[in-house]
Amino acid sequence: MEFTNELFDELYEFVETKQLKKLREILSELNPADAALFFDRLEEKNIPIVFRILPKDLAGETFSYMDPESQELLIRSFNDNELRQIINDMYLDDVVDVIEEMPANVVARILQTANQNTRQQLNELLKYPEDSAGSIMTVEYVSLNKNKTVAEAFQKIRREGIDKETVYTCYVTEKRKLIGTVSVKDLLLADEEESVGNIMVSNVPAVDAYEDKEEVAKAFSKYDVLALPVVDKDGRIVGIVTVDDAIDVIEEEATEDIEKIAAITPSDRPYLKSSAASLWLQRIPWLVLLMVSATFTGAIITSFEDALQAFPALIAFIPMLMGTGGNAGGQASVTVIRGLALEEIRMGDVFKVLWKEIRVSVMCGVVLAVLNFIKIIVVDNLIFGSGITTLENLTVSLTLVVVVFSAKVIGSTLPIGAKRIGLDPAVMASPLITTVVDAISLIVYFAIATQVLTI
Amino acid sequence: MEFTNELFDELYEFVETKQLKKLREILSELNPADAALFFDRLEEKNIPIVFRILPKDLAGETFSYMDPESQELLIRSFNDNELRQIINDMYLDDVVDVIEEMPANVVARILQTANQNTRQQLNELLKYPEDSAGSIMTVEYVSLNKNKTVAEAFQKIRREGIDKETVYTCYVTEKRKLIGTVSVKDLLLADEEESVGNIMVSNVPAVDAYEDKEEVAKAFSKYDVLALPVVDKDGRIVGIVTVDDAIDVIEEEATEDIEKIAAITPSDRPYLKSSAASLWLQRIPWLVLLMVSATFTGAIITSFEDALQAFPALIAFIPMLMGTGGNAGGQASVTVIRGLALEEIRMGDVFKVLWKEIRVSVMCGVVLAVLNFIKIIVVDNLIFGSGITTLENLTVSLTLVVVVFSAKVIGSTLPIGAKRIGLDPAVMASPLITTVVDAISLIVYFAIATQVLTI
Numbered sequence: 001m002e003f004t005n006e007l008f009d010e011l012y013e014f015v016e017t018k019q020l021k022k023l024r025e026i027l028s029e030l031n032p033a034d035a036a037l038f039f040d041r042l043e044e045k046n047i048p049i050v051f052r053i054l055p056k057d058l059a060g061e062t063f064s065y066m067d068p069e070s071q072e073l074l075i076r077s078f079n080d081n082e083l084r085q086i087i088n089d090m091y092l093d094d095v096v097d098v099i100e101e102m103p104a105n106v107v108a109r110i111l112q113t114a115n116q117n118t119r120q121q122l123n124e125l126l127k128y129p130e131d132s133a134g135s136i137m138t139v140e141y142v143s144l145n146k147n148k149t150v151a152e153a154f155q156k157i158r159r160e161g162i163d164k165e166t167v168y169t170c171y172v173t174e175k176r177k178l179i180g181t182v183s184v185k186d187l188l189l190a191d192e193e194e195s196v197g198n199i200m201v202s203n204v205p206a207v208d209a210y211e212d213k214e215e216v217a218k219a220f221s222k223y224d225v226l227a228l229p230v231v232d233k234d235g236r237i238v239g240i241v242t243v244d245d246a247i248d249v250i251e252e253e254a255t256e257d258i259e260k261i262a263a264i265t266p267s268d269r270p271y272l273k274s275s276a277a278s279l280w281l282q283r284i285p286w287l288v289l290l291m292v293s294a295t296f297t298g299a300i301i302t303s304f305e306d307a308l309q310a311f312p313a314l315i316a317f318i319p320m321l322m323g324t325g326g327n328a329g330g331q332a333s334v335t336v337i338r339g340l341a342l343e344e345i346r347m348g349d350v351f352k353v354l355w356k357e358i359r360v361s362v363m364c365g366v367v368l369a370v371l372n373f374i375k376i377i378v379v380d381n382l383i384f385g386s387g388i389t390t391l392e393n394l395t396v397s398l399t400l401v402v403v404v405f406s407a408k409v410i411g412s413t414l415p416i417g418a419k420r421i422g423l424d425p426a427v428m429a430s431p432l433i434t435t436v437v438d439a440i441s442l443i444v445y446f447a448i449a450t451q452v453l454t455i
Numbered sequence: 456m457e458f459t460n461e462l463f464d465e466l467y468e469f470v471e472t473k474q475l476k477k478l479r480e481i482l483s484e485l486n487p488a489d490a491a492l493f494f495d496r497l498e499e500k501n502i503p504i505v506f507r508i509l510p511k512d513l514a515g516e517t518f519s520y521m522d523p524e525s526q527e528l529l530i531r532s533f534n535d536n537e538l539r540q541i542i543n544d545m546y547l548d549d550v551v552d553v554i555e556e557m558p559a560n561v562v563a564r565i566l567q568t569a570n571q572n573t574r575q576q577l578n579e580l581l582k583y584p585e586d587s588a589g590s591i592m593t594v595e596y597v598s599l600n601k602n603k604t605v606a607e608a609f610q611k612i613r614r615e616g617i618d619k620e621t622v623y624t625c626y627v628t629e630k631r632k633l634i635g636t637v638s639v640k641d642l643l644l645a646d647e648e649e650s651v652g653n654i655m656v657s658n659v660p661a662v663d664a665y666e667d668k669e670e671v672a673k674a675f676s677k678y679d680v681l682a683l684p685v686v687d688k689d690g691r692i693v694g695i696v697t698v699d700d701a702i703d704v705i706e707e708e709a710t711e712d713i714e715k716i717a718a719i720t721p722s723d724r725p726y727l728k729s730s731a732a733s734l735w736l737q738r739i740p741w742l743v744l745l746m747v748s749a750t751f752t753g754a755i756i757t758s759f760e761d762a763l764q765a766f767p768a769l770i771a772f773i774p775m776l777m778g779t780g781g782n783a784g785g786q787a788s789v790t791v792i793r794g795l796a797l798e799e800i801r802m803g804d805v806f807k808v809l810w811k812e813i814r815v816s817v818m819c820g821v822v823l824a825v826l827n828f829i830k831i832i833v834v835d836n837l838i839f840g841s842g843i844t845t846l847e848n849l850t851v852s853l854t855l856v857v858v859v860f861s862a863k864v865i866g867s868t869l870p871i872g873a874k875r876i877g878l879d880p881a882v883m884a885s886p887l888i889t890t891v892v893d894a895i896s897l898i899v900y901f902a903i904a905t906q907v908l909t910i
Contacts, residue, residue: 031658033678158643167640168623168681184639185622188613203486221706223488224699226623226681243698244679247705251676254709255793261713262789263782270799271790272807276814283786284819287859290782291823294775295834301771302841308770315763315770316756319893320749322774326781327718327745327886331738334717335726338710344725352727359731364739368746379750386757404742431782438774 003034011038015046024053032058036065048077060089067273068101075106083113091165092118093138093245096125100135125239133216134209136249137230137239142170144182146197150190157184165242169227172200176236178229180204206231209238213249218343220246257341260426261334263290286431293435297322300442307449313388314449317396318442320372325403325441326434328364332357332411333433337425340415350416354409361408365401373397395452399445406444407437458489466493470501479508487513491520503532515544522728523556530561538568546620547573548593548700551580555590580694588671589664591704592685592694597625599637601652605645612639620697624682627655631691633684635659661686664693668704673798675701712796715881716789718745741886748890752777755897762904768843769904772851773897775827780858780896781889783819787812787866788888792880795870805871809864816863820856828852850907854900861899862892 007026014023027035027050035058039047047070054062063071063086075083087095087110095114099107099122111119121139128134142164144153153170161167170187172180180200190199206229207216219228220243228246230239256266263286267274274282301308301318308315336353339345345353376393380386411433415425462481469478482490482505490513494502502525509517518526518541530538542550542565550569554562554577566574576594583589597619599608608625616622625642627635635655645654661684662671674683675698683701685694711721718741722729729737756763756773763770791808794800800808831848835841866888870880 029658031660031678154643161640162644167643184643185616188609188622188639189617203484205486221702223486224702226698243681243702247676247679247698247702250702250705251709251797254706254713255797258709258713258716258789258793261716262785264786264790270797271794271811272800272804276811276818279790279811279815280818283783283815284822286786287779287782287819287823288826291775291779291827292830294778295830297774297778298771298835299839301774302768305767305770309764309767312760312764313757315760316753318773319752319756319777319897320746322777323749323752323889323893324742324746326889327742328738330717330886331719331741334713335719335734338713339726342706342710342725345727349727356726356731356734360734360738363731363735364742367739368742371743372746375747375750380753384754431785434778434781438778442774 003030003037008038008041012042015042015050020050020053023050024055027053028055028058032061033065035062036067036070039070040067042070044073047073056089060086064090064094064098068098069273071098072102072106075102075110080113083110084115087114087118091138092121092125092140093136093165093242095122096135099126100130128209131213132209133207133211133213133230133241134239136213136216136245137209137241138165139239140164141227141229141237141240142167143173143237144170144196146172146174146179146195146200148196149192150187150194150196150199151192153182153187153196166227166240169225169240171229171237171240172196173237178204178206178231178235178237181229204229206235206237207241208233214253216241217246217249217253221250253341257337257426260424261337261429263287263429263431290431290435294438296435296439297442300439300446304442304446304449307446307453311392311449311453313386313392314395314445316386318445321396321399321403321441321445322434322438324368324400325407325437328361328404329407329411329433329437330429332361332408333415333429336412336415337429340419340425345416347416347420350413353412353416357408357412358405361405362401364408365404368404369397369400372400391452395445395449398452399441399448402444402448403437403441406440407433410436410440458485458492463493463496467497470497470505475505475508478505479510482508483510483513487516488520490517491522491525494525495522497525499528502528511544515541519545519549519553523553524728526553527557527561530557530565535568538565539570542569542573546593547576547580547595548591548620548697550577551590554581555585583664586668587664588662588666588668588685588696589694591668591671591700592664592696593620594694595619596682596684596692596695597622598628598692599625599651601627601629601634601650601655603651604647605642605649605651605654606647608637608642608651612642621682621695624680624695625651626684626692626695627651628692633659633661633686633690633692636684659684661690661692662696663688669708671696672701672704672708676705708796712792712881715879716792716884718742718884718886745886745890749893751890751894752897755894755901759897759901762901762908766847766904766908768841768847769850769900771841773900776851776854776858776896776900777889777893779823779855780862780892783816783859784862784866784888784892785884787816787863788870788884791867791870792884795874795880800871802871802875805868808867808871812863812867813860816860817856819863820859823859824852824855827855846907850900850904853907854896854903857899857903858892858896861895862888865891865895 051074142157142160157167168184170182171178180202181204182196182200186199205219205223207219209230209232227240227242229237232238259266265282267282373393376388380388414428418428419425506529554565597612597615612622623639624636635657636659637651637655641654660674660678664685664687682695682697684692687693714721720737722737828848831843835843869883873883874880
């Protein structure tokens, strides 16, 4: 049963008419992720009432999937016992996710209410910087000693497993150092008397707790694992990241890159949850920056005012030339930015990229120039009678070739250059490159015009 | 041990000096994903030689991770026995991935060589359309009967598990219909005599085999599962998609959207593996389309030639106005496109989006107009002595407000409109919106100029 508008209406009817038993029945049938969607659409006053009718085993997980707004509302309505219960029912990394979204007084109450052991673990997790591997890991994993037998390992999994986020990969440690992993699949297929050390895999990918979470996401997509161990600088395991959190990071990182490409300062908040003021703040600095940098293009045009007075037809092609340059440069830069993000392109590939873009840009430029030359003759002159001279036409078409060439060369190399000096390649995307290309387009245009038209 | 340039050099040294034993030793220590990276960088002639020294248990998995080019080369060098062995060692969905990249004669040989059962399953999987859930699923899962006990379930997992891609979620079926799932974790924590039906979860998210694989990816990010069952139209289970394949889809879909946003026809091939001709083909149609559509802006400028002759200062601001409009519209459209892709924005939200964008655009427009007004007085007039009149300045600043407003309104609604009529919202991104906004900017500019400057 999936969560649809019809289902919402049906459930809401039960809320309105206080048929809580029927409501509970249907909610119990739902996947927690779907049940959370119902709460997120309920009015504030009803959220605590309906939440209390949820079956115990569903409450914690449903809570994890809710919006921060609904979570905060619920926490404020909980008494200490209820709050402690929910914290116990949730995985620790999910509790950390909740804490990170709450105001300070709610955070303080969560930490106060949690039992001592949980509080200690939470404080441990909260000390890692935002966006680090440590900030998205959990400490709930099963660790094994290499000298134990498979049967003993299963005993330990059965004893501790209920509270662990995953039992499918167990971590073999020696003096807290990670020396290998063993999967439950391998344990199931092994002899009961076999030792864990004999069946463990020792070439284990791991990440440092202070590494950027983007690296964690990359490791998941490279190694196809269900969980990744997080280690400190001495190689001691401090936690694990599970694949569901890695998926969130992969989506967040893609969204961030897309926002940067479109000249928006990235934000964690979904669009509809963002206030107009915060959206404005994400966008206005870039608009101002790009507007001010367009002063150059204005200055270039002003300095060629005489040429434009002599050949007014040239003005009409300025938008087309600048637009094509921006698009051609944007194509190259975005391709390279994404390639860098997915590590399909590395720093050492700069000459390979350049050579490829040179060939592509010549092919694109020549085709565009020829089509434009024909278009001016047929559409502009024959149909609209604009009376553009062949020399003017030649000027525009020649400019196209040079503009596309320089746009692609700049567009492809600027992101790599940015990465080399430690900047984020994504901010070098279309809008910024467009500004550079705009200025170059105009200079080239007027330079060619001066030669061809002998102004 | 991770794969680095130094490690490559070290290993390559062993290849050159034919120290195959040492090479084998180090390769065995590597994670298969890293070992595959080594093969992808090796020259063609050495790939088959080195591959044959890999330990048997590493060969299949390493092969799965290789580039299609290396895989094809190896398949051509294999005799039938070797090929059959590799196919047996790989998971079926990985074999399908390989087949999809191979030329027809190699595909024919793979299907011929596989044993009858495998061939049947492969043909079954290959019949699903590209980009469907069926095309990325595997048929290697464990199915259970609800009347079996936990102990019997473990027997079945032990018997069949070695060949299954995942054993951690088992699928409970009744007359092949999916009626629930049971996780190995729950099996481990349950009593041996308990029946599977009693501990299974029955609210199972599933996808239709013909559904777009993008929907599969969305289900993974929503439900936090390790595998998702794929069903036919009668609810019978036909396969499962595992989370590692879902991660690939999530990354591919993000790349596709980024490419469409930058006016590039998406492609599966990594940049460095794409020929210049194929890159050209991905880009040129959009460049031509956008160049031709810029004819409108040219026509608008031409029709206002007299106004521009009377007030030549206006020409210099055309790039800034069009650029700002393009950037403002791009910000709005890209935000909405990503929101639609992540289902944070739904079709019904169009008025919420519009109202938000109206407020943001007024705030952005007014700030830009004021800053621009001051900039023209200080920079253009005082510093560069451009002599722009207050009325001209007013024209430009007023235009900015209207341009930003219309850019954001169009930018945010066009993608939603595209989705409503069944088009991909991502193609409505920056470049296409820029073209529309460019035309509007110019019309607004000249209309305001006509009024303010009484041309």
